[in-house]
Amino acid sequence: MTKPLLSVEDLTKTFGGLHAVEEVSFQIQQGEIIGLIGPNGAGKTTIFNLISGYHPPTRGRIAFNGRDITGRRPYELARLGIGRTFQVVKPFPGLTVLENVVIAAFARHPKRADAERHAWQILESTGLAGRAGLSAASLTLAGRKRLEISKALALEPQLLLLDEVVAGLNPTEADQTIKLILQLRDSGISILVVEHIMRVIMNISDSILVLNFGRKIAMGKPAEVTRNPEVVKAYLGEEAACKP
Amino acid sequence: MFLLLPQALVDGFLIGGIYVTIAIGFSLAYGVMHIIDFAVGEWIMLGAFLGFYLTKWLQIEPLLFLPLVFIVFAAIGYLFQPVIHRVLSGKKGNPLLMALVFTFGLALMIKGLGLTVFGFYSHSIPSALSAGSFSLEIGSLFVTVPVIRLTGLIYALAITLALHYLLKKTDFGLAVRALSQNKDAAGLMGINAKRTSSYVYGIYVGISAMSGVLIGCIFSISAQMGSQYTVFSFFVVVLAGMGYLSGVPWAAFLLGVVQSFFLIYFNPGWTLLAVFGILYAVLLVSPKGLFGKGV
Amino acid sequence: MRWRNLLWIGISIAGLLLLPKFFPDPFFLRIVTEVFMWVGLAITWDVMAGYTGYLNFGHGAFFGIGAYVTAILMMRSGWPFAATLPVAGLVAGAAALIAGLPTLRLKGAYFAIATWALALAVQQMALVLDITGGPDGMRLPPFLHPQFFFYLMLTLVTATFALLWFLLEKAPFGLKVKAIREDELGAMALGINPTTIKMQAFILSAIPAGVLGGIYAYWITFIDPASVLADIITDQAMVMAVFGGLGTLIGPLIGAVLIFAFKTYFWAYLADYQVLYLIILGGVIALTVVFLPNGLWGTITGYTGGRRILRKALSVDQPQGSGEKET
Numbered sequence: 001m002t003k004p005l006l007s008v009e010d011l012t013k014t015f016g017g018l019h020a021v022e023e024v025s026f027q028i029q030q031g032e033i034i035g036l037i038g039p040n041g042a043g044k045t046t047i048f049n050l051i052s053g054y055h056p057p058t059r060g061r062i063a064f065n066g067r068d069i070t071g072r073r074p075y076e077l078a079r080l081g082i083g084r085t086f087q088v089v090k091p092f093p094g095l096t097v098l099e100n101v102v103i104a105a106f107a108r109h110p111k112r113a114d115a116e117r118h119a120w121q122i123l124e125s126t127g128l129a130g131r132a133g134l135s136a137a138s139l140t141l142a143g144r145k146r147l148e149i150s151k152a153l154a155l156e157p158q159l160l161l162l163d164e165v166v167a168g169l170n171p172t173e174a175d176q177t178i179k180l181i182l183q184l185r186d187s188g189i190s191i192l193v194v195e196h197i198m199r200v201i202m203n204i205s206d207s208i209l210v211l212n213f214g215r216k217i218a219m220g221k222p223a224e225v226t227r228n229p230e231v232v233k234a235y236l237g238e239e240a241a242c243k244p
Numbered sequence: 245m246f247l248l249l250p251q252a253l254v255d256g257f258l259i260g261g262i263y264v265t266i267a268i269g270f271s272l273a274y275g276v277m278h279i280i281d282f283a284v285g286e287w288i289m290l291g292a293f294l295g296f297y298l299t300k301w302l303q304i305e306p307l308l309f310l311p312l313v314f315i316v317f318a319a320i321g322y323l324f325q326p327v328i329h330r331v332l333s334g335k336k337g338n339p340l341l342m343a344l345v346f347t348f349g350l351a352l353m354i355k356g357l358g359l360t361v362f363g364f365y366s367h368s369i370p371s372a373l374s375a376g377s378f379s380l381e382i383g384s385l386f387v388t389v390p391v392i393r394l395t396g397l398i399y400a401l402a403i404t405l406a407l408h409y410l411l412k413k414t415d416f417g418l419a420v421r422a423l424s425q426n427k428d429a430a431g432l433m434g435i436n437a438k439r440t441s442s443y444v445y446g447i448y449v450g451i452s453a454m455s456g457v458l459i460g461c462i463f464s465i466s467a468q469m470g471s472q473y474t475v476f477s478f479f480v481v482v483l484a485g486m487g488y489l490s491g492v493p494w495a496a497f498l499l500g501v502v503q504s505f506f507l508i509y510f511n512p513g514w515t516l517l518a519v520f521g522i523l524y525a526v527l528l529v530s531p532k533g534l535f536g537k538g539v
Numbered sequence: 540m541r542w543r544n545l546l547w548i549g550i551s552i553a554g555l556l557l558l559p560k561f562f563p564d565p566f567f568l569r570i571v572t573e574v575f576m577w578v579g580l581a582i583t584w585d586v587m588a589g590y591t592g593y594l595n596f597g598h599g600a601f602f603g604i605g606a607y608v609t610a611i612l613m614m615r616s617g618w619p620f621a622a623t624l625p626v627a628g629l630v631a632g633a634a635a636l637i638a639g640l641p642t643l644r645l646k647g648a649y650f651a652i653a654t655w656a657l658a659l660a661v662q663q664m665a666l667v668l669d670i671t672g673g674p675d676g677m678r679l680p681p682f683l684h685p686q687f688f689f690y691l692m693l694t695l696v697t698a699t700f701a702l703l704w705f706l707l708e709k710a711p712f713g714l715k716v717k718a719i720r721e722d723e724l725g726a727m728a729l730g731i732n733p734t735t736i737k738m739q740a741f742i743l744s745a746i747p748a749g750v751l752g753g754i755y756a757y758w759i760t761f762i763d764p765a766s767v768l769a770d771i772i773t774d775q776a777m778v779m780a781v782f783g784g785l786g787t788l789i790g791p792l793i794g795a796v797l798i799f800a801f802k803t804y805f806w807a808y809l810a811d812y813q814v815l816y817l818i819i820l821g822g823v824i825a826l827t828v829v830f831l832p833n834g835l836w837g838t839i840t841g842y843t844g845g846r847r848i849l850r851k852a853l854s855v856d857q858p859q860g861s862g863e864k865e866t
């Protein structure tokens with residue numbers, strides 16, 4: 001077995017008395033897509049916040065490329081190669097789309113001209129180049145989600161955390177985003193993806209991690225996970241409710 | 245030297261009560277609107293002058309005017325809040341920043357208005373209670389308790405209890421607490437954020453003005469007094485931890501004691517420096533206030 | 540676009556350089572010199588407010604600190620004027636570092652409060668210390684040479700403007716600062732350390748203010764806490780920047796020129812009612828916030844959309860972003 005890119009051990013996060021994430025362990029290999037699913041409030045976004053340094057874990061250990069990164073700040077992790085998107089998208093609304101991406105590109109290209117060139121490349125690949133000069137506030141939801149991905153990509157990450165980047169898109173837009181995710185995987189980036197839409201997650205994930213009430217209740221190949229009775233019990237009832 | 249120590253503590257404790265009232269109102273307003281009001285000291289100044297002139301014209305005890313002062317300023321605050329609300333809900337630029345700028349402009353205007361109308365002189369509000377004092381002897385310790393300061397403490401207690409009741413026992417209080425926790429969720433619960441904020445702002449302005457009258461009975465008042473009390477309010481709220489109401493009394497009494505200490509032992513001119521020093525040290529060591537519970 | 544802009548800048552600077560030749564009237568030069576100074580204060584205040592999104596209510600403290608550093612070094616240590624200016628800037632920068640250290644890690648409200656308290660503390664300090672002369676202030680050797688101060692202010696303010704323009708509008712720093720203004724948490728995910736960037740911006744805004752204070756002290760030859768540390772310095776710089784338009788350099792420049800021109804005019808007629816000026820300043824800022832949140836310049840250029848249109852109209856070689864629709 002090769003050395004994992006990301007390894008999470010006994011990760012726990014409590015907010016007051018609430019156990020948002022409890023003793024979750026898993027690993028991500030290079031070039032792998034892991035789907036992270038679970039009902040609303042299961043702790044998916046919290047896991048993202050822990051891995052990307054937005055919350056310090058209450059307990060547990062996170063290692064990236066063999067290095068312990070527990071408790072590191074988000075900007076350090078971004079420079080190390082962990083890119084993330086936000087479930088509630090965070091464009092810089094007063095800046096243009098290009099500027100949004102250029103800011104992220106500075107992490108690898110300190111010179112403005114280089115960063116701009118890199119940002120253009122990213123925008124070409126995510127299909128936003130035509131809107132580069134628009135203010136980010138004027139983008140549609142699909143555009144904003146794409147911008148989120150573009151910004152994370154401009155960091156040239158080894159690990160990409162995607163929090164519901166497909167939800168809310170129409171089928172055509174969704175398919176484009178899925179294609180993009182698969183391309184990224186093929187280029188060697190490891191991806192942890194949170195999504196409620198089963199069709200998407202089942203199709204793209206190499207394996208799936210299921211959370212419920214902050215606990216890992218299953219992990220495995222998509223086909224195995226869907227047959228797991230506990231998952232069916234915890235998840236499928238919920239899925240019907242929040243299917244788009 | 246140490247003979248005066250108990251006196252400083254007592255003085256500080258007595259005056260601290262008034263700071264509690266101001267800071268609680270201020271915290272409430274911060275809680276629901278998420279902006280700090282730079283005009284807080286100016287409301288205090290205006291209230292003090294209303295009390296001063298009413299006393300001068302009518303020649304009766306200023307403490308009797310407190311309810312009137314409250315009503316007048318609560319109405320002003322209530323009518324004013326929608327303007328701040330409008331700035332806060334602006335779509336362009338940075339509304340939070342602009343709202344801060346707005347209260348600052350308001351403070352400037354009120355100060356200018358005060359200086360124009362009231363002039364540069366200092367006054368004090370003559371209360372029948374101002375002269376009285378009684379002495380306490382506890383063992384070998386001997387302290388004087390000015391009646392007016394004691395009244396201030398009683399006033400503070402009454403206001404604090406009333407607010408406590410309002411916040412914890414009424415539907416209005418529930419709405420205020422919901423709003424301070426989460427604006428969007430409160431909206432979903434059918435709470436009229438706009439109206440509730442207006443009431444809170446009115447209450448806060450009214451209390452600040454009333455406390456201004458008491459400050460005028462204890463210390464002197466002038467049109468320039470606002471900035472100092474603005475800083476005092478900030479001090480208390482930051483030390484308590486922004487939005488953490490239970491910390492307010494401690495911070496307020498600390499401020500009172502620091503102030504009376506400097507009055508008795510050092511140059512009162514150093515008070516603001518000491519206040520800044522403490523503020524700085526606390527922010528450096530425990531950014532979320534003395535108790536680490538602020539936001 | 541480059542050439543046309545350069546041409547305009549060249550013409551303006553040449554015009555300003557020649558101004559004393561054609562209008563040697565000392566009163567007039569004094570006014571213009573002071574306008575330069577206020578432009579400097581307004582644009583440096585805007586570095587924090589408009590670009591970084593943090594309100595500095597104690598900007599005047601840096602100006603006052605600079606003034607006192609120059610006065611103290613000249614009068615108590617016998618330094619030549621020119622040598623005091625870098626020190627004035629550095630001390631102001633150090634003060635920003637010290638004030639920013641605990642507060643810039645926190646939410647904006649803390650910063651606003653702390654800077655306001657800082658300004659009052661510095662005022663008090665100047666009042667009670669011996670080295671500053673307390674309330675009596677300090678007198679500096681008179682150097683009555685209006686043209687000298689005219690050119691000195693012009694040079695410093697132009698240099699500051701150019702530096703800020705480069706850093707904020709051209710260099711990566713500007714975009715990083717704006718990212719913090721727009722969304723501090725989001726910026727962190729992109730590898731930006733907000734505390735570092737905010738600190739740099741704060742120091743960047745403090746240093747020129749300190750140098751301006753130093754020049755002012757020598758120019759005016761008498762300083763006391765009521766003049767160089769007055770609240771009105773921050774108030775006025777703020778009003779100029781907000782009125783002109785936050786988040787730009789041109790806005791505060793326009794604001795400074797207009798407000799100062801108004802003040803000069805106002806003073807000539809209403810000198811007996813000086814406190815009215817406070818009301819007017821407060822009124823201008825409050826009304827601007829409510830009715831022109833983007834300031835004069837921001838409103839004229841329509842902030843994002845219009846500015847681009849304006850730029851396009853003025854330029855010949857800007858192919859980007861064609862056929863866009865603004866909302």
Ligand SMILES: Nc1ncnc2c1ncn2[C@@H]1O[C@H](COP(=O)(O)OP(=O)(O)OP(=O)(O)O)[C@@H](O)[C@H]1O
Nearest residue numbers: 015018020038039040041042043044045046047087
């Ligand atoms: N900063 C916080 N403070 C307090 N509680 C929090 C915080 N962040 C998350 N929580 C709580 O932790 C739990 C897990 O939330 P999380 O956002 O991780 O869920 P999620 O799986 O992403 O849900 P969704 O599918 O709705 O996005 C929820 O109960 C949430 O209320």
Ligand SMILES: [Mg+2]
Nearest residue numbers: 044045046087
């Ligand atoms: Mg989530």
